[in-house]
Amino acid sequence: MLYSLVDGRARTSTELAAVAAVSPSTASVHLQRLTTQRLVKVFAQGKHRYYSLEGANVAAALEALSVLAGASRNPFVPNTPSRLRAARTCYDHIAGTLGVSLHDRFKALVWLSASSTHGNNRYDLTPNGANALEALGIDVEAARKLRRRFASACLDWSERRPHIGGALGAALLELALKKKWVTQDLDSRALDITKHGRRELSTRFGLDLE
Amino acid sequence: MLYSLVDGRARTSTELAAVAAVSPSTASVHLQRLTTQRLVKVFAQGKHRYYSLEGANVAAALEALSVLAGASRNPFVPNTPSRLRAARTCYDHIAGTLGVSLHDRFKALVWLSASSTHGNNRYDLTPNGANALEALGIDVEAARKLRRRFASACLDWSERRPHIGGALGAALLELALKKKWVTQDLDSRALDITKHGRRELSTRFGLDLE
DNA sequence: CGCACACTTCGTTTACCATCAAACTATGGC
DNA sequence: GCCATAGTTTGATGGTAAACGAAGTGTGCG
Numbered sequence: 001m002l003y004s005l006v007d008g009r010a011r012t013s014t015e016l017a018a019v020a021a022v023s024p025s026t027a028s029v030h031l032q033r034l035t036t037q038r039l040v041k042v043f044a045q046g047k048h049r050y051y052s053l054e055g056a057n058v059a060a061a062l063e064a065l066s067v068l069a070g071a072s073r074n075p076f077v078p079n080t081p082s083r084l085r086a087a088r089t090c091y092d093h094i095a096g097t098l099g100v101s102l103h104d105r106f107k108a109l110v111w112l113s114a115s116s117t118h119g120n121n122r123y124d125l126t127p128n129g130a131n132a133l134e135a136l137g138i139d140v141e142a143a144r145k146l147r148r149r150f151a152s153a154c155l156d157w158s159e160r161r162p163h164i165g166g167a168l169g170a171a172l173l174e175l176a177l178k179k180k181w182v183t184q185d186l187d188s189r190a191l192d193i194t195k196h197g198r199r200e201l202s203t204r205f206g207l208d209l210e
Numbered sequence: 211m212l213y214s215l216v217d218g219r220a221r222t223s224t225e226l227a228a229v230a231a232v233s234p235s236t237a238s239v240h241l242q243r244l245t246t247q248r249l250v251k252v253f254a255q256g257k258h259r260y261y262s263l264e265g266a267n268v269a270a271a272l273e274a275l276s277v278l279a280g281a282s283r284n285p286f287v288p289n290t291p292s293r294l295r296a297a298r299t300c301y302d303h304i305a306g307t308l309g310v311s312l313h314d315r316f317k318a319l320v321w322l323s324a325s326s327t328h329g330n331n332r333y334d335l336t337p338n339g340a341n342a343l344e345a346l347g348i349d350v351e352a353a354r355k356l357r358r359r360f361a362s363a364c365l366d367w368s369e370r371r372p373h374i375g376g377a378l379g380a381a382l383l384e385l386a387l388k389k390k391w392v393t394q395d396l397d398s399r400a401l402d403i404t405k406h407g408r409r410e411l412s413t414r415f416g417l418d419l420e
Numbered sequence: 421c422g423c424a425c426a427c428t429t430c431g432t433t434t435a436c437c438a439t440c441a442a443a444c445t446a447t448g449g450c
Numbered sequence: 451g452c453c454a455t456a457g458t459t460t461g462a463t464g465g466t467a468a469a470c471g472a473a474g475t476g477t478g479c480g
Contacts, residue, residue: 012456012457013456013457013458014456014457022438022439022440023439023440023441024456024457024458025439025440025441025442025457025458025459025460026438026439026440027457028457028458028459029438029439029458029459030438032458032459038278039278046447046448046456047446047447047448047455047456047457048447048456048457049456049457049458057274057277057278058278060274060277061271061274061275061277061278063274064267064270064271064273064274064275065271065274065275067267067270067271068248068249068267068268068271222426222427223426223427223428224426224427232468232469232470233469233470233471234426234427234428235427235428235429235430235469235470235471235472236468236469236470237427238427238428238429239428239429239468239469240468242428256426256477256478257425257426257427257476257477257478258426258427258477259426259427259428421480422479422480423478423479423480424477424478424479424480425476425477425478425479426475426476426477426478427474427475427476427477428473428474428475428476429472429473429474429475430471430472430473430474431470431471431472431473432469432470432471433468433469433470434467434468434469434470435466435467435468435469436465436466436467436468437464437465437466437467438463438464438465438466439462439463439464439465440461440462440463441460441461441462442459442460442461443458443459443460443461444457444458444459444460445456445457445458445459446455446456446457446458447454447455447456447457448453448454448455448456449452449453449454449455450451450452450453450454
């Protein structure tokens with residue numbers, strides 16, 4: 001279970017049960033123990049409970065042990081249709097590889113930081129981030145005034161890593177549609193990244209999508 | 211057991227049994243397993259079998275795990291009389307802190323290297339090392355001709371780390387006595403490092419002894 | 421040579437822990 | 451409001467591995 005989590009992605013208890021080839025109940029008690037021992041952390045989203053490694057310490061220990069064991073692990077392959085995996089909507093914001101990439105990029109640029117006031121999986125825009133997004137045409141102040149969480153880490157279904165949700169996520173999708181960076185599929189949640197969009201994402205955010 | 215070995219010192223199976231608070235027989239089967247799994251290596255000397263960590267990999271893994279456990283280990287304290295621990299003879303060569311320090315220093319200076327032709331715990335002098343020792347007044351060629359092993363790793367009883375044995379070790383002790391770097395105690399195996407010797411060891415080998 | 425010591429091998433016992441099924445709780449969708 | 455799905459709790463069970471004592475092997479010392 002732990003080794004399957006070293007890629008940084010989160011997994012549900014049922015998936016981890018399958019990975020370990022044990023029954024869901026066995027997996028449950030095991031994961032409970034791993035949680036109390038601070039090896040993994042849980043993140044409940046809807047009726048799914050996503051488990052991921054607690055921190056870099058744990059990954060380091062696993063790495064060191066796998067060196068001893070001389071094992072090479074086979075990587076996780078998501079079995080989501082590739083069109084949906086690349087980019088799609090999640091309620092009213094961007095998910096899929098694109099969503100996760102944006103999230104990672106915004107954190108790397110320090111536009112987004114973990115919220116100090118709210119819970120664990122909430123974000124704040126830094127002054128830099130607010131300026132940059134205003135410059136792109138997002139009304140950050142308006143988004144702040146809405147009666148909903150401003151920005152949150154939403155766990156991505158296909159990538160199993162967080163993307164940006166909340167009012168800010170919605171504003172980003174709105175912007176991307178308005179600027180024709182992406183177009184919405186009519187009968188699915190898939191998003192198409194336009195040629196123009198690909199260029200813009202690259203120059204504005206340094207995002208290089210396959 | 212493994213944690214008690216992270217300091218790089220070797221320990222006997224009886225000591226490790228005491229460390230783990232189990233019977234000698236239990237320790238024996240456990241150590242056997244650790245050996246086949248390449249976590250520790252054995253070195254038989256007389257009727258003692260010294261166990262030590264197999265390599266840096268193992269130490270790294272233990273380190274990573276202890277970070278997770280948040281434990282701080284209490285270090286090994288040798289219970290040997292300090293006079294004997296500092297310097298003494300082992301058969302006909304130098305043992306104790308001084309012996310181990312010389313061994314470590316010679317390896318660091320690349321005067322001594324693991325023997326390519328003989329077994330695992332044998333040494334060869336490098337050309338550099340031979341020159342340096344000849345310059346000090348050791349007849350290296352004569353030592354080579356003796357019908358005994360030239361240089362070997364002899365596990366130090368108090369330090370639990372190797373010092374230099376064999377013909378080379380004997381020649382080193384002979385030199386140290388002749389140059390009055392050390393004087394031999396009359397009724398024990400203890401060696402006294404003279405003031406002069408301390409100075410010489412410092413300038414010639416960069417050895418700083420307490 | 422024989423004793424003492426260091427350690428290992430063997431066979432047996434015991435305790436524990438992983439595992440599962442069944443029952444239970446929680447969440448989302450219609 | 452009800453069903454389906456996701457996950458957890460609980461209690462019983464069996465397999466396994468850790469542990470020990472007793473007997474065996476090997477090494478050094480007098």
